[in-house]
Amino acid sequence: MDVDPATSTDTGFAELGLRPELLRALADLGYEEPTPIQREAIAPIVAGHDLVGQAATGTGKTAAFALPLLQNLTPGGSDGPAALVLVPTRELAEQVSQAVHRYGRELNVRVLPVYGGQPISRQLQVLRRGVDVVVGTPGRILDHIERETLRLDGVKTVVLDEADEMLDMGFAEDIEAILTETPEERQTVLFSATMPPRIDAIAKRHLREPMRITMRREPTAADALPSVRQSAYLVARPHKAAALGRVLDVEAPTAAIVFCRTREEVEEVTESLNGRGFRAEALHGGLSQDQRDRVMGRLRAGSTELLVATDVAARGLDVEQLTHVINFNVPSAPEAYVHRIGRVGRAGRTGAAITLAEPREQRMLKAIERLTGQRIALEKLPTVTDLRARRLELVRNTVQTAMDADDLDRFRSVLDSLTDDADLEQITLACLKLIHEANGGDVDEPEIPSVAPQRERDVDNRAARRNGPGGERFDNRRPGRNRPGGDSVTRVFVGLGRRAGLRPQDLVGAIAGEAGLPARDVGAIQITDRFSLVEVPEADADRVIRALSHSTIRGRRPTVRRDRPN
Template identity: 80%
Template sequence: MDEDQLDAVADFAALELRPELLRALSGLGYEEPTPIQREAIPPLIAGKDLVGQAATGTGKTAAFALPLLQKLEAGAQDGPASLVLVPTRELAEQVSQAVHRYGRELGVRVLPVYGGQPITRQLQVLRRGVDIVVGTPGRVLDHIERGTLQLGEVGTVVLDEADEMLDMGFAEDIEAILAETPESRQTVLFSATMPPRIDAIARRHLRDPLRIRMGRDTAAADTLPKVRQTAFLIARAHKTAALGRVLDVEAPQAAIVFCRTREEVDEVTQSLNGRGYRAEALHGGMSQDQRDRVMGRLRGGSTELLVATDVAARGLDVDLLTHVINYNVPSAPEAYVHRIGRVGRAGREGAAITLAEPREQRMLKAIERLTGQRITPEKLPTVTDLRARRLELLRTTVRETLEDEDLERFRPILDLLTDEADLERVALAGLKLLNEANGGDVDEPEIPTAFPPREREPRDRGKPGGHRYPNERRPRGNTDDTTRVFVGLGRRAGLRPQDLVGAITNESGLPARDVGAIQITDRFALVEVPEGEADRVIRSLQKSTIRGKRPTVRRERFDR
């Protein structure tokens, strides 16, 4: 490694990484480790088990990938040396690509395995041999059951975004996979949040783990995500207009707008494009090629707004994001943490803005309790505010143009105009034309202010005379009314609750926490979903396969 390369990654060199990794980091433009990398890399190289609480965007992929590569002896064994479990196909691809970039000089053989991809290619690569497998729990377990993935020689298992995997119903799969690995393995767990069930997994499967928390207690103030968190109370009928108003005032460089459902994503995208924004949709109904093209346009700057569901946006890593906007309050506080971790990186300030209906204030309070941070309620910008903002942007544009060096070519025009009118009036006319070119004066109706509703007594949401099932969960979505969906697969087909939750979440975009009671019989299953989402869930499941089969899916009938 030459002197310039060594200087560029001097801080990484202090972590005693092998030269091949230092050269790769230098070539990728890495200059110094992030806090999670400084804390995690040395003990992981030393073989310690570790529990790390770190949000998206803190550099945790490199924090576990570099130690895996540091200890790698390519081709030294038949089965993989390391296994990384992740919740989604997008994250599997992202982690796999990162491992490949870091370990290029080491000749690392890394394979992503996930559903939705032909399994024949994965089988071919596994037969040739791999060093590191990155996969979703369902597909990894599928390979184990087929006998095509042997984990008897795995030295390290990484559970990345463990809270997301549990939310998607993968707890049993994770337990089954860990049972196939040696007891002497090193186990690493990363999670944005640490609910009790994550701690339970750590106590059960990790040996005297080192615990790292990237938060107020461990990170320096200047390394914490700088995110301005605000909320606007908006009646549902005015939500779309309010979103446009907020975007007009904020003028983000690049933003993600999170929606609950595919249909909502498409509606919001169409509305924003009609308002003059360059917006792209991203949801589970799109092919991987379509998603890749959308992300390429966002990273390339030809798209400024991404409208997405949580499921579709998992694993996305876009450094230039300045704003995250919640079109609805996330039904799970943990989802909010994952979302805001995408902005405020590398010392830059970001903004997290939530459009909340008045009845969702309690959900905002739950988020505040989890994060320990205040979400500031603000009054929606008025038409006057928007006009002032546009004039401010106009002034900024003119100021920046004053620095240009090619202004003299316009002097002949200025001389002619000042022969007919004074200089001040000419300047005002120019400003007027520029303002009109940028959309002109705002002529929009004011958006009504939403007032919080009076507190109501909680309603009993139990079903009189109904049965509770072991896997029952109560929906926390946007409605109190629920219905049950019939799925024509049951225990005889090997159906498990996590299969249903995973299919519903990935295919319809419905958050896992909005899936309610699940009943599985020998021949069929019933799953409770919010009434307002039932038709979408049914349409999505009718187009998908579960346990390799395409089942009958419809609303529950009461004439059986």
């Protein structure tokens, strides 16, 4: 069933047949009308149907499955959970758990978030006392199952939230193992922002005649983006950090998220921004939950103005005062771009989405434009002159705001004393100078070299030389020979092969996700029974080796080094 919110009939929560305790909680929270996904999903789930729902982050899908869970729940009915919700990240586990607690507070529902990075002893204590709903990440849930501290034989409903993200993060085998521990007659609900074939495969294996709901016009997709100003700057890689600082100086956001590809890049960009005088905080998977909570608290309180984050770490975040989303790199998938900038366009809010693109990434911008049906304006990077003008404009705005205040009379005696020795114009100019210096003063930094846009035809021709028919890569060049454009390649040894279930897409995904190297820059891949060889640009080889050495592929941490020539 495809659902168009523009034509869907308005239905209040009371008409959905929810119990009075839930209706009172929703009223107290200020919820008046269900969102489209809630209107279509709540009744089937309450009725016990399995369901597959396609809906993006920010459409209200948490309540779409949480309210039916609570409707059918008998709190305290048993020591083990009656409902299990699987989510990809710690942040989302915490958010879903809080939502279930808020909706079900009059029902005295016992809900427990379970995720890594939190002391397991605390989770064990709560599990021993008994819980009704467990919300957790697959890895930690499986850990409890193996410890025999979590029994799922009493689970009546399982929810797979952000299913596509869980598969992208390599949780497919964990999900399969968890589902085998639950009763066959359970109800299964699956929500996903996208519906690739592997999601359909899970639905066919584990869901029984599911109802299907597709939100065709999602608020975080093209229909929600007109309020977001989208632009991009072409910047050579060595100048991206300086370009980011320049853009932030000119834009002066109230609060912004800067998206990076890897943890390493997050740390580097955060350090660079703080060195330029910004108040920036890093957010990535290496932080503990307490650290993440403190970072988010400072951002919402206004003591931090910039959050530098990876996609996974920022999953599920909604910051009301957010005015800018900045992509330090072009996202590798157009859908990821939509998810990112949708954060600044939620609930009708306006804002800006800015992307720093290398010349070779222009084709990816075109792919994003095709998905959204909207143009991303290629703009000229602000110059030093532009920055100076912007800072003078900030001075004017600061003074104008102060002039509108009603507490200026207390400074009149100071002005009177100054006018005894100087005229009013000289005093005013001196005050403007002080404000200007407080805002950073005169700009004395080199210009960032401009990059001219390449014609799309030239970019497509290079891609055609790199790829074979249907986009399959065939690259038989020997290590050390030059690629088109003069970049040499080297071959990296990875100590995993076919016996570990390794596939080419696993290697490409790990290199792109952990090292931040675009998938199109990965060359020939050779997989043997015990090891694999993959070609990468020589300039990126050390970064790829370092990143893969600290990551897991197919659940294992491999040996990674440069290939030793025969």
